[in-house]
Amino acid sequence: KAGVTQTPRYLIKTRGQQVTLSCSPISGHRSVSWYQQTPGQGLQFLFEYFSETQRNKGNFPGRFSGRQFSNSRSEMNVSTLELGDSALYLCASSHRDRDYVNTEAFFGQGTRLTVV
Amino acid sequence: GENVEQHPSTLSVQEGDSAVIKCTYSDSASNYFPWYKQELGKGPQLIIDIRSNVGEKKDQRIAVTLNKTAKHFSLHITETQPEDSAVYFCAASIRLTGGGNKLTFGTGTQLKVEL
Secondary structure (H helix, E strand, O other): OOOOEEEOOEEEEOOOOOEEEEEEOOOOOOEEEEEEEEOOOEEEEEEEEEOOEEEEEOOOOOOEEEEEOOOOOEEEEEOOOOHHHOEEEEEEEEOEOOOOOEOOOEEOOOEEEEEO | OOOEEEEOOEEEEEOOOOEEEEEEEOOOOOOEEEEEEEOOOOOOEEEEEEEOOOOEEEEOOEEEEEEOOOOEEEEEEOOOOHHHOEEEEEEEEEEOOOOOEEEEEOOOEEEEEEO
16 A cells, blocks of 8 residues: 655745645545644644645645645645745645544655755 | 643663653643654654553554543653664644644654664
8 A cells, every 4th residue: 555645855946936745645545634844843733634625724824725636635835935934844644534533644755845 | 722742852772771752742632642753854654652542552662651631641662773763753633623633743752772
């Protein structure tokens, strides 16, 4: 069973640009969550998508957005990049049980974004 | 919101010794507590988890304990090996109004197993 796939693995962008990151969840998983990992702030929740709808959102500015497609693949977009957006962006996929609760979260390798 | 504290931030043990990492959480509504291992250049890997209706869980050399009253949970690794060297994260999960869970992570423990 294939794991969570994130592309690209590495990105270098300049301030003011925008970027789109992609995540393919484990087959059968319909919940995709995004996290930002930095040395200073650790792992922080960005948002979660389920059935093509954003269900939950963390405390990040509106420059961070995402979407999910009918095949459960998800994309995350960051507009007007700032130096502080440099981070490892991680995607996690989960299966929701019959009580509508996510089960275990499995992470991808991440996309390392560097803003210069 | 939920806050998770993790200690120690670094831990160095001799091969074969045991390692213990401790976490505390603030929100009594948290009901699921996973532990992740992250190696350099990789994403976090789920190694063990425990739900709030269980006090202890073991999987070979790894065990997790949960004290709901004190809001503490701990990771225990016995007979440590060099390949156990990595950063370990604890997390607490709370059910959200939109369904699904939000994971709040601790700040990580860099474990080094020395030969």
